[in-house]
């Protein structure tokens with residue numbers, strides 16, 4: 251037995267790494283300067299605070315993490331101007347602050363020693379990459395919009411096909427034969443979110 255990975259797997263992993271790096275770069279490039287600065291400050295402070303936690307500490311709730319990060323940034327306003335100097339937070343800014351500070355904190359807990367990145371650009375990269383792995387939890391930063399499911403059958407829209415003419419109901423390919431004759435109708439609650447333009451996905 252050898253520990254070497256098969257060559258095909260090695261090249262697959264290298265491609266995955268490249269694709270992930272490209273996705274992070276694309277996402278960062280889609281932000282305004284202010285948004286990027288805000289995320290960078292929040293991620294770096296979250297990371298620093300997470301690193302300082304003693305091993306085995308219970309994970310804080312998102313809300314507590316945000317408060318900790320915000321207070322720490324307010325204590326050093328000069329180094330956190332994007333966060334402290336602008337009172338006109340939009341809802342999106344708050345969402346970005348949540349995503350960056352919480353994921354920064356979580357990543358800091360993963361690297362409590364000197365192993366992890368220290369440079370704030372590297373931390374930003376690490377945090378955005380990690381958010382992209384949990385898009386449904388970090389929706390503002392990643393632009394994730396859940397796919398609406400059919401109110402009738404809970405299957406995705408692309409399983410459905412329209413009827414041949416306006417009066418004939420469509421069909422759902424994922425349904426059993428006796429339940430498949432209906433048009434797709436988005437379930438309540440996620441329909442509005444699905445109308446948002448598609449943001450980068452991986």
Ligand SMILES: [Zn+2]
Nearest residue numbers: 400402403422
């Ligand atoms: Zn359906």
Ligand SMILES: [Zn+2]
Nearest residue numbers: 403405422425
């Ligand atoms: Zn169905």
